[in-house]
Amino acid sequence: MSDLRVPGLTLAAHLLRSATLAYPLAFRRRFASEMQCAFQERCSDAWRDRGSRGLAAAVSRTILDVLRAGLGERLEHRRTAPAPGPHLRPDPPDRVPMFSSTLQDIRFAARLLRKNPGFTLVAVLTLALGIGANTAIFTLVDSLLGRPLPGIEDSDSLFALYTADSGGSPGVSSIVDFRDFEEQLDTVSGVAAYKPRGANVSNGGVTEQLSSMMVTGSYFEVLGVAAVLGRTIGLEDDIEPDGHPVGLISYGLWQRRFAGDPDAVGSELRVNGRAFTIIGVTPRGFRGTWLESGPDLFVPMAMQPTMMPGNGNLLERRGWGGVLVLGRRAEGQSVEAVRAEIETVGAWLRTTFRVAQGRDYQVVSFAEGTMAPQARTMVVQLSALLFIVAGLVLLIACVNVANLLLARAARRTREIAVRQALGAGRRRIVNQLMAESLLLSGLGGVVGIGVGAFLARAVGQLPVGLTMATGIDQRALLFCAGVTLLTGLAFGLVPARRAAQIDVNSRLRDGGQNVSARGGLSSGLVVVQVAISVVLLVTAGLFVRTLANLSRLDLGFDPAVATVGTDPGLQGYSTAETAQFYAAARERLAALPGVQRVSYVNALPGPENDGEDTFSIDGYAPADGNPVALFSLVGPDYFELLRIPIVEGRGLLVTDTEGTQGVVVINQAGADRLEQLTGRPGLGARLSVFGSPWVEVVGVVANSVTSGVADAPRTTLYVPQQQLASTPFASRMTLLVRADGEPATMVEEVRNVVRSIDPALPVFNVGTLETRMASALAQERLTAVAIGAAALLALALALVGLYGILAYTVSRRAAELGVRMALGADASHLVRMVLRQASALVVLGLVFGLAGAAALAGLVEGFLFDVAALDVATYVGVLALMFAVSLAAAWVPARRATSLDPVRALRSE
Amino acid sequence: MSEPQDLIPLRPVDLQILLVLANANLHGYGVMKAVREESGGRVGLEVGSLYRVINRLLDSDLIEQVAPAAGSDDPRRKHDYAITELGRATVRAESERLAQVLATARARDLAGRA
Structure with a gap:
């Protein structure tokens, strides 16, 4: 009886080995090899006796048997000692294992969810979104604030x-x-x-x-x-x-x-x-x-x-x-x-x-x-806001699912009543219903992890100026699991307890639904949903308006300019060579066809433009420290190139070099400050910067954006780069070129000019000032989009909830109204009833929601620009939106009410 | 130490296997074959369930593992199974119980003649 004659035996052996995984480890250790042995003999005999068909039958029977037996072995409460007791007991194991009822519950719950795929899908997705968003934000915040940098021990x-x-x-x-x-x-x-x-x-x-x-x-x-x-x-x-x-x-x-x-x-x-x-x-x-x-x-x-x-x-x-x-x-x-x-x-x-x-x-x-203290404060505040937003979305999702479960429980009251009549304890029923909600939230959590990972990675890719380690880690998973569990308990508990409290007799008799109680609780939940949506909508509205305001801001200059930055000093140039370089660059760039103006500046507008220092004023002794100004080193023609209006005096010229009188240009804010301090006009004042001898203010220019797009204008001193040519500060400059046509097309040409002077010189800031200013708002854009998305999601969920309860009311009162209509009453009465109920819910939700939004005002304030946290227009807008949309949600149930067939309404239930 | 009285009634499949082993020491597949034969093909025991029962019987000391019979060609056949004294005693007790049940059934005209 050689095993080699039996075809496919090795494969079958592998199959068996996998199937035996169903057994607990101890059992496997004891019997796995013996089972293989017996199995192979079985297969040999089967093949010898009945050919391939017999073999196939033997293999399949064995595998199934192994799986069944294995699971049975796992579930059975193992007897370590023979069962004590004098009585004779019937055959099935006498001790009902502890978790067989839980398993039963879970199995039943799974079957129920399978039979209602639509409901299950909607519920799981809603939960997954809420849980996923929370997990993603937790990951981001944790990696930003908790473990900011990888690879560092302890x-x-x-x-x-x-x-x-x-x-x-x-x-x-x-x-x-x-x-x-x-x-x-x-x-x-x-x-x-x-x-x-x-x-x-x-x-x-x-x-x-x-x-x-x-x-x-x-x-x-x-x-x-x-x-x-x-x-x-x-x-x-x-x-x-x-x-x-x-x-x-x-x-x-x-x-x-x-x-x-x-x-x-x-x-x-x-x-x-x-x-x-x-x-x-x-x-x-x-x-x-x-x-x-x-x-x-x-x-x-x-x-x-x-x-x-x-x-x-x-x-x-x-x-x-x-x-x-x-x-x-x-x-x-x-x-x-x-x-x-x-x-x-x-x-x-x-x-x-x-x-x-x-x-x-x-x-x-x-x-x-x-990170820099200001950056950190901003991150902390933004995180708090995002957490609140995500939490609210999850809350709405839970409320939605709770409502759905309530509805389902209401429909199943008869089944539950029967169960109770048959002796199922209240606890048992609650357990079974809880199993459903935990299974739902568990599924939601599993999908939510995927959603969270995706979101976290997506945000990590975005150019928000901070790179960080992303990817779901252990803590985030733990957090997700915790949130999932809480979610399941949160939305499962109330419907479960509700359902178990029904009065058996009355339910069996009128087969009816736990009507008023469910209505009350459901209504309450819908109000909560509406309130949360309102809070999110208001917040989103404020952020969107902020973004719009920022985008529309007058920069104070025309950014249609090509930029290419370089730093010859870093490459080993002496200061004289650096000066030659910039002179040559200016000359060659100006010679290019279509070029209108050429200049350069040490730092482009943006966060890196923060070169602050103090300066002193001739003939003025400051009471408490010299005033502080932002310093910009610029080339000749700078203001004309950027089209910054010169309010008084003149701009900076090619002739302002180290050999000539020291000059400086200030902005309007600076001129005002000087006047405020000294009582004399800014133009003509003499200042000392970087400890230099006095330089004269020869011009005043209009305010323009320097560091932050939304910042108030700061005193800015524009120093001619040429007059500082023998200092290291004059080395790192970004060339600016304005030409006919699109700036983007000019960029490569400028780069080529730099290359033509010194091919080895590396460049940075390559692009146009337009794109640079646009990307400065990347973070505000991201925040507005995120909160906006959350708000829309919340709104959709709230409307679904609202629709649900209105539809339910209509169907509930169908019998009563059927009678009325049969007696000649007008359908419009029912429509009005529906609308009344809808408005009542929405108004209540609005009241709470607007109050909630107002409460958040303090937190949100720091992120807004040119919009008050309690901006009336936004609040009114959301109010109107909510009403309009709710009417739409109420429309269908109302229509359905008017098309009620009285006879059918009376007959059903 | 448990008494036979503590271990009855036995599951039918347990009894079957004990009877088979009372006859001769067998290895796993041998038990399967014997059970099938003795029950006239009605009790078909597959490998998975078989070893659950063997596990149970081993834990209750009704059977034990012994050295394999000489002449087996399979090196994986580490041991055979043999019925223990307790096993025999338990089979006897169970048989007596079943006999009583059968007698009662016959008295009430519910069972076939012997």
Whole structure:
């Protein structure tokens, strides 16, 4: 009896092995191989006796039997000892297993859901949307605020150090202060400093501007990050200023530029014209410690002079506040202990060094330290808003499903009554109904995870200025599961308990529905839905109006201009060479056909245009500190190019060079401020900027957008770039070209001109000012779209709910009205009744909804522009919309009421 | 230690298998074949259910695993099954019980003649 003669035996054996998975593990361990053995003998015999048909029968019978038996084995409450007791018991296992009734409930619930595919689909989808949206937002917020950066070990014990100062960006500290902290702090296991910086990086003939980061030798050790190839920057690479031309490249750069070649380590990279050696590659996904930049290159802090050309060696200047500091608490040390010690050292710094006098050293959480404080506040507020919105959507979805379940329960009262009459406990009935809702919410949750993942990834792709790690992780899954469970309980409990409270006798007798109670509760739910929709609609309306206002804003200039930016100084040009470069660029660009005007500016309008500093006024002694202004370095012809009107005096000319009288142009806001401070007109005033000798204000221009599209105009001083040609500030400029025709077509030409002067010079800001200004509103657009979508979804759900209850009312009163109509009553009475009920619900919902929207006003205010949080027009608009749409929802039931056939109405039920 | 009285009444399939094993020690497939034969083809036991019963009988000490009979060519046949003393006693007790039931049934003219 050789097994080899039986065809397909191996396959059958595999099938059996899979099927035995139905058994519990212990059972499998005990009998799996024996079963294989017996099975094969069985198959052999079957094949020998009855041929292939017999074999097929044997295999299929066995597999089915195994599956059945396996499940049975799993479910059965195993007897570890023979059942005690003197009586004889009937054959089926006497102890009803604990979960067989739950299993029964679930099976029954599943069957019920299968029989009503429409209902199931709608319910599951609605829930999935609500749960998915919440999960997605949780993922985003969690990754932004909770675990902002991947790849860092144990970020709970990390902290960031802020130096609050009177000058410089908030949060940055002095590298020299840092060294003192490094030396003196005992409650920390390590501190590190870092600074993000753009750099011109070239290898193999390709130059591009990359995001890079200067880090102290302790950086990677403090973070607990090791290189995946080569080694990380260590203390030995951070000793001699400008003496350690080594660098660590990011995993992404390694793949992109070096195709993952292991020989990349040890090869050369030119950074800002200087030869660096690559010593290692950072782990995949590691993105440094500053959210706004994902550096491709890490270099030692000691290389600061090369990374910031023209600034010289700032590493020993305590006055230079330009680095970010983080640290890790030593084991066993609390945050308070660290804070206290930093306070002590800080006090010593303040008293010992003049320049540190006004400094306030603060300890903040690591997550906070990964982005600028204003950015973080904004993120927190936006997150709160999004959470509320998502929560409301989920609430509406739950209410909808609850209503549907209530309706179903009402129809099933007879069945339930029968069950109760047969002895089913109230608890049992509630359990069974709860099984349905939990099954529904479970399905919704499963689909919701998919929805959530999709949404989270989609938003992560959008260019909102912040990149972050997305993708559903364990915490988000846990959150999703929790929300799902709560949802199921929330919308399942009330209908379940309701249904179980019916009076058996009366229900069996009139076979009727738990009428008034259901109506009351359902109505209440619909009111809630309407209220929530109103809140969302109002919020969405406000955001949409904000977006519209922002889009319509007068920029103060004409953005139909091509832009190409470059930084010759970063490439190793001397200041004289830089000046030559820009002169040549201007000349060649002006010579191009169709070009009207050419100029340049150090920073385009937008968030990076935040170069603020103080300035002094000749003949005016300020009471409390010199005034602050925004500084713009511009080329000649700037205002004419951008069509910024010159209100008084003149613009800046080619003749305003280093050899001639120092001049400056201010904007209207600046002129007003000067007048306010000095009592004299702005034009003609003499100012000192960057500690220079007095320069004269030769012109006043109209206000225009500088940093934020929605910001109020700030005092802005326009300094001719040519007059600062021997400073490093004059290097990084964006060329602006206005020509006949579309700016987009001009962009490539401008680029070519730059290339023609120096092919190796990398460029940035390539595009048009129009697209740049449009994308500045990307975030507002995204928010408006998201909330708008949520509002529309809520509205749709509320209307479905409203329609449902109205239709139900009509069908309920059908018998009564059938009688009336038979007696000659007018159908319009019924129509009016329907409309009355609809309006009652809607009005009540509106009242609550408008109150709710008003309550949210405080939170929403910060995001609006030119629209009050309690904007009357929006509120009235939503009111009208709600009414109109509700009438539409009431229309169909009303029509149906008029077309009632009295006879049929009386006959049914 | 359990008593036969504690273990009856037996499920029909349990009894069947115990009877088969009372006759001779068999391995898994052998039991299946024997059960089919002895019941005249009416009790068809498949592998999946068979081993559930074997599991049950083993746990109740009604059968035990023993070394396989000599001459088996299959290396996977690690052991045969044999009825235990408790098993025999339980079969006897069950038979007595069934006999009583049968006698009662006959007395009331409900069962066929012996």
